Amino acid sequence: MSKTISPDTLTAQVAQVIQAAGSSAAEAQTVASNLVMANLSGHDSHGVGMVPRYVDAVLEGGLKPNTGAKATVDIGTMLALDGQRGYGQVVGEEAMQMGIARARQHGSCIMTVGNSHHLGRIGHFAEMAVAEGLVSMHFVNVLSRPVVAPFGGGDGRFGTNPCCIGVPLKGQEPFVLDFATSRQAQGKMRVAHNKGERVPEGTLIDELGRPTTDPGVVVVPQSNGLFGALMTFGEHKGYGMAVACELLGGALSGGGTWHRPADQSRVVLNGMLTVLIDPAKLGTQQSFEQEALAFVDWLRQGPAGQGHEKVRIAGEPERAARVARGTAGIVVDDQTWAEIVEAGRKVGCAVAD
Numbered sequence: 001m002s003k004t005i006s007p008d009t010l011t012a013q014v015a016q017v018i019q020a021a022g023s024s025a026a027e028a029q030t031v032a033s034n035l036v037m038a039n040l041s042g043h044d045s046h047g048v049g050m051v052p053r054y055v056d057a058v059l060e061g062g063l064k065p066n067t068g069a070k071a072t073v074d075i076g077t078m079l080a081l082d083g084q085r086g087y088g089q090v091v092g093e094e095a096m097q098m099g100i101a102r103a104r105q106h107g108s109c110i111m112t113v114g115n116s117h118h119l120g121r122i123g124h125f126a127e128m129a130v131a132e133g134l135v136s137m138h139f140v141n142v143l144s145r146p147v148v149a150p151f152g153g154g155d156g157r158f159g160t161n162p163c164c165i166g167v168p169l170k171g172q173e174p175f176v177l178d179f180a181t182s183r184q185a186q187g188k189m190r191v192a193h194n195k196g197e198r199v200p201e202g203t204l205i206d207e208l209g210r211p212t213t214d215p216g217v218v219v220v221p222q223s224n225g226l227f228g229a230l231m232t233f234g235e236h237k238g239y240g241m242a243v244a245c246e247l248l249g250g251a252l253s254g255g256g257t258w259h260r261p262a263d264q265s266r267v268v269l270n271g272m273l274t275v276l277i278d279p280a281k282l283g284t285q286q287s288f289e290q291e292a293l294a295f296v297d298w299l300r301q302g303p304a305g306q307g308h309e310k311v312r313i314a315g316e317p318e319r320a321a322r323v324a325r326g327t328a329g330i331v332v333d334d335q336t337w338a339e340i341v342e343a344g345r346k347v348g349c350a351v352a353d
Contacts, residue, residue, distance in 0.1 A: 001333070001334045002331050002332060002333045002334060002337075003331070003332055003334070003337060004328070004329040004330065004331050004332075005329055005330055005332060006329050006330075007036050007039075007040060007325070007326060007329070007330060010036050010039070010048060010330055010332070011029075011032045011033055011036045012032075013340075013351055013352065014031075014032035014035055014036065014048050014051055014340070015028040015029050015031070015032035015033075016028075016344070016349055016351065017051055017055065017340065017343055017344045017347065017349050017351060018031050018032055018051070018054070019349075020344065020347040020348055020349035021054070021055050021058045021059075021065065021347045021349075022058060022065035022066070022347075023065040023066060023087070024065075024066055027065065027066055027087060027090055030087075030089055030090055030093065031054075031087050031089045031090065032048075034089040034120050034121070034124060035047050035048050035050060035051070035089070035120065036048060036330070037121070037124065037322075038120060038121045038124075039325065039330045040321065040322045040325045040326060040330065041121065041123070041318040041319075041321055041322055042317060042318055042321030042325070043121055043185075043187075043318070044187070044188075044191050045185040045186070045187025045188040045190070045191060046120050046121040046185070046187055047330075048330075048332065048336070048340060049187065049190060049191060049194075049332075049336045049339070049340075050118065050120075050187070051339075051340050051343050052339040052340060052342065052343040053118075053266050053268065054087075054117075054118070054343075055343040055344075055346055055347060056266035056343075056346075057117065057265075057266045057267045057268070058347075059346065059347075060265065060266055060267060062085060062117075062265060062266070062267030062269075063085060063086075063087065063117045063267060064084060064085045064086055064117075065086075065087070066086075067083075067084045067085060067086030067087075067090075067091075068084070068086055068090060068091060068094050069081045069082070069083055069084070069086070069091045069094040069095050069098070069113065069116075070082045070084055071098070072254075074098075074102075076102050076105065076106050076109070077102065077106045077107075077108060077109055077110065078109070078110050078111075079095075079098060079099055079102060079109055079110070079111040079112070080111070080112045080114075080253075080254065081095050081098070081111065081112065081113045081114070082114060082115050082254075083095075083113055083114060083115045083116025083117065083255075083270075084115060085115060085116070085117055085267075085269070086116065086117060087117055087118075088116045088117045088118045088119035088120055088270055089119070089120050091113065091116040091117070091119070092113070092116065092119045092120070092124070092125050092272075093125075093128070095111060095113045095125075095272075095274070096125045096128045096129065096274075097128075098111070099111040099129075099274055099276050100128065100129060100132050100134060100276065102276075103129075103134055103276035103277065103278050104132065104134075104278060106281075107277070107278050107281030107282060108275070108276060108277050108278065108281070108282075109274075109275075109276045110273075110274075110275055110276075111273075111274045111275075111276065112252060112253035112254065112255075112271070112272070112273050112274070113253060113255075113270075113271065113272045113274070114253040114254040114255030114256070114271045115254075115255050115269060115271070116255075116269065116270050116271070116272070117267065117268060117269060117270070118268040118269075118270060119140065119270045119272060121178065122138050122140055122162050122164040122178050122272075123164055123166075123176050123178035123315075123318065125138060125164070125274070126138065126164050126165065126166025126174075126176050126178065127166065127174070127176060129166050129276055130166040130167065130168040130174040130176065131168075133168050133278070133279070133280065134166075134168070134276050134277060134278055134279075135165075135166065135167050135168070135276070135277040135279065136164075136165070136166040136274060136275065136276050136277075137164070137165050137166075137274065137275040138162075138163065138164040138165070138272055138273070138274050139163055139244065139245045139248040139249045139272065139273045140161060140162045140163070140164075140245055140249045140270055140271065140272045140273075141158070141159060141161050141245050141246045141248075141249035141250035141253075141255070141257065141258075141270065141271050141272075142158070142159025142160055142161055142258075142268065142269075142270060143159070143250070143255070143256060143257075143258055143268070143269040143270070143271070144159060144265075144267065144268040144269070145227070145262040145263070145265075146158050146159060146229075146258055146262060147159060147160065147182075147186050147218050147227070147229060147230050148160055148161070148181070148182045148229060148230045148231070148232060148242060149205060149209075149229040149230070149231060149232075150232075150239055150242075150243075151232060151235050151236045151238075151239035153229075154205065154208075154209030154229075155207075155209065155226075155229055156218075156227065156228075156229035156230070156262075157258070158242060158243075158246055158257075158258055159186075159246075159258065160180040160181065160182045160185050160186050160230065161180070161181045161182075161241075161242045161245035161246055161249070162178065162179060162180050162181065162185075162245070163177075163178075163179060163181060163241060163245055164176070164177060164178040164179075165177045167292065169289075169292055169293060169296060170289040170292075170293060171293075172293065172296070173315060173316070173319060174315055175292075175296070175313050175314055175315055176314055176315035176318070177314040177315075178314070179233075180233075181232055181233065181238045181239075181241045181242035181245060182230040182231065182232055182233065182238070182242070183200075183202065183203045183230060183231050183232065183233045183238070184199065184200075184203055184230065186218065186230065188215075189204075189215035189218050189219055189230070190215075190219050191333070191336070192215040193215040193216045193219040193220075194333050194335035194336050194339075195333050195335070197215070198213040198214065198215070199213050199214075199215050200213070201213055202231065203230065203231060204217060204218060204228055204229070204230060204231065205217075205228050205229050205231065206222065206228040207222040207224060207226040207227060207228050212228060217229075218230060227262075246258070248273040249270070249271040249272050249273050250271045252273055253271035253272060253273055254271070255269065255270070255271025256271070296313055299311050299313065300312075300313075
């Protein structure tokens, strides 16, 4: 079973819980709006279902409300930031605002963010950049219980480690590529588990390293107390990209990499390397705009493959989902809603049913 909630109502309810957990009204609104936008974009894995984990992380002391990004290095073209374990939705936006300003001034900015709590949907930050006419590239690692197995491995050794690239297209909606290096995001396993659904073959291995379609193996401890693991996309190729995200988003940012046994902590920390480029300052603005549009048009002129209506580019599915869900409302399964209500109870907030 499930319930359908309007985006505005859901945002207000989530903000109420986040504020009760210690955030200012402004911070709670930023976090809630970001989470609901993920749901609107079709990415329920990064949406309001994260609220229970955030509340637990605050109560544990690993997530620090009302804490922003602190610059430790700022030479204009290079910027290093410490997220100070603040909400990633807040830290990430502050970081992007700083990086965008410097890229507009200098033509580019290489920026690292370490020690941020869960940044959420990385595509949001790419959308901030392309709205200013900038190209952006993001490499992110995840410091939490390792849920993804290396290619050829039999247990989880790292996180879903997303990669994101945003490219503005003159007069058109941008190209925004945002993907986990696992075959599916961990949050999608939580959503499927809560709905009682199975997942595609080749997505998971169980706690003994055997293929399975049961998402519960990475959501709840199994009979031996261990968890299963997600598999990377594209076998060794996704694995290689995941390692690159760990080295760039984790090691290079100063936020650190994962190399210890798992614990029961609910905290999710991210490190991110971001590269921002202003094509106008690169001297290729005109040819960039022309060639980017020519290539995208070339793709779209191709015939649709079997089972598809047309050729699309990254970013289009999310924008279509926003239109559809903005009208129809956001569907939240009963288990996820019960977890949100319970999270509110933990911080003395009664969420209206």
